[in-house]
Amino acid sequence: MEFPRAALNVQRGLALLLLAATLVVAVVERQSPFISHVRSNRPWPFWLSVHEASRTSAPSLQLGVYRPAQRSLVLIRIPKTTRLEGKLTVARAFKKARRATEDESASARTVEDLMQVRISSVSAESIPWDTVGRLSLELEADDDDDEPAVVAARALKARGRSPRALWALLRDAAVGLSRDDKAAADALFLTLELRRIPLESLQPALLPDDADAPDFLARTFAARREPRNDEKATVVEVLNGTDSQGLAAQASKVLRSKGVDVMSIGQAPHPRSRTVVYDRTGDFVRAARVRAALGCATAIAATRIDTLRGVDASVELGADCDF
Numbered sequence: 001m002e003f004p005r006a007a008l009n010v011q012r013g014l015a016l017l018l019l020a021a022t023l024v025v026a027v028v029e030r031q032s033p034f035i036s037h038v039r040s041n042r043p044w045p046f047w048l049s050v051h052e053a054s055r056t057s058a059p060s061l062q063l064g065v066y067r068p069a070q071r072s073l074v075l076i077r078i079p080k081t082t083r084l085e086g087k088l089t090v091a092r093a094f095k096k097a098r099r100a101t102e103d104e105s106a107s108a109r110t111v112e113d114l115m116q117v118r119i120s121s122v123s124a125e126s127i128p129w130d131t132v133g134r135l136s137l138e139l140e141a142d143d144d145d146d147e148p149a150v151v152a153a154r155a156l157k158a159r160g161r162s163p164r165a166l167w168a169l170l171r172d173a174a175v176g177l178s179r180d181d182k183a184a185a186d187a188l189f190l191t192l193e194l195r196r197i198p199l200e201s202l203q204p205a206l207l208p209d210d211a212d213a214p215d216f217l218a219r220t221f222a223a224r225r226e227p228r229n230d231e232k233a234t235v236v237e238v239l240n241g242t243d244s245q246g247l248a249a250q251a252s253k254v255l256r257s258k259g260v261d262v263m264s265i266g267q268a269p270h271p272r273s274r275t276v277v278y279d280r281t282g283d284f285v286r287a288a289r290v291r292a293a294l295g296c297a298t299a300i301a302a303t304r305i306d307t308l309r310g311v312d313a314s315v316e317l318g319a320d321c322d323f
């Protein structure tokens with residue numbers, strides 16, 4: 001039985017469209033800095049400008065590093081008080097840039113370029129700024145008790161589950177490519193890549209001070225990370241951020257039963273609604289293990305280096321954990 005000529009023409013047309021789409025994707029991937037880094041297993045840096053919809057303040061600036069070999073994402077929040085040059089801070093640089101132009105993306109790019117010079121001056125590892133990505137993200141105002149880098153990292157991953165967000169990224173990529181922007185599809189490619197990695201592979205951090213930044217940045221941008229000594233027990237302090245008496249002692253018992261060395265317990269510096277495990281040495285893996293040992297599903301982990309505390313991690317207990 002022969003198919004009608006019209007049906008055959010439709011099938012051929014669809015086949016040609018599919019072939020053309022495949023060829024277009026191949027060309028776009030070949031030009032993409034992100035895909036180039038993924039295929040060569042090199043860390044890919046990108047700037048993320050986070051805007052909170054209900055606030056008029058300057059956006060939060062974060063430096064992201066996608067590590068394809070480990071399939072992990074490090075997202076480093078840049079404090080607005082960070083000095084760029086002289087007395088010029090990130091916050092002041094944003095204000096200065098906004099006075100020069102109403103274009104928010106241009107303002108962000110100006111501050112990002114200044115921050116690149118600042119980071120390069122303290123990094124012991126060469127950073128491939130020539131292929132750096134430029135991304136933006138709009139969020140609802142988050143709870144001040146949450147870690148901004150955690151919120152941003154989870155929002156980046158969540159875009160991969162949103163048809164509306166994916167369509168917007170596809171549209172922006174098409175517009176950029178029509179203007180000969182070879183990196184226009186990188187935001188879309190990163191979003192699709194993040195769908196393949198678990199939440200536990202998102203590593204939020206706060207940029208450490210100049211004393212600790214060189215080692216932290218070197219480990220973050222190194223092509224391959226040398227494992228740290230895993231034989232020694234992880235040393236932690238447990239701090240109660242609630243009004244519940246004895247919560248820190250209860251959490252300590254749980255952690256000790258899992259092989260974690262609890263050095264001290266005490267009161268957190270301020271009340272917490274969510275439990276946070278802070279990595280204090282730049283070894284996020286240890287903090288992630290403590291979070292898992294704690295057994296609190298809503299607890300989060302983030303890097304805030306503070307070697308003077310004398311512990312590998314600080315556990316600040318919130319009202320979300322019950323032992």
